[in-house]
């Protein structure tokens with residue numbers, strides 16, 4: 001896909017078909033995450049790829065607003081090791097490292113026709129306990145991965161309407177030149 005098409009077609013997918021995701025596509029998107037930039041090239045990101053339906057359902061249950069995750073074919077947990085990071089100007093770089101890597105993964109998924117959705121609302125403590133994630137590791141975000149069914153169901157219709165998810169601020173609203 002052309003890069004501009006990848007940017008245009010990426011959107012949050014909250015309903016998935018049962019179609020299995022090919023292993024080579026999973027490897028491709030993880031490879032794209034691996035090549036992300038990171039503070040001092042320390043690559044503080046770690047990913048957990050969950051295919052086990054029972055575990056996915058248990059994790060979905062820990063979120064108030066993302067219960068719809070319970071039927072997704074694959075769930076990816078994006079984690080960070082803060083010991084491979086630094087803080088400058090009160091900004092923790094491990095959050096940035098992982099966010100860039102996850103967006104690489106998400107754009108790569110779009111490129112090969114797969115749906116994703118940034119998930120920021122989850123119960124970190126519960127996820128860490130269930131997945132036996134070491135204490136020092138932080139869970140930064142999740143994303144489901146799979147094929148969109150092609151038509152919008154109830155969850156998708158409600159959320160896209162509520163969030164007006166295709167609407168973006170204009171450049172005039174977000175860009176300053178030479179000073180604020």
Ligand SMILES: Cc1cc2nc3c(=O)[nH]c(=O)nc-3n(C[C@H](O)[C@H](O)[C@H](O)COP(=O)(O)O)c2cc1C
Nearest residue numbers: 010011012014066117118119120121122163165166
């Ligand atoms: C940091 C972050 C956290 C988000 N958390 C959630 C979430 O918990 N649940 C959800 O359904 N969508 C979540 N989203 C998706 C946004 O709602 C979505 O990106 C936005 O409405 C724009 O829609 P689009 O992705 O379809 O362009 C999150 C997005 C980001 C970047």
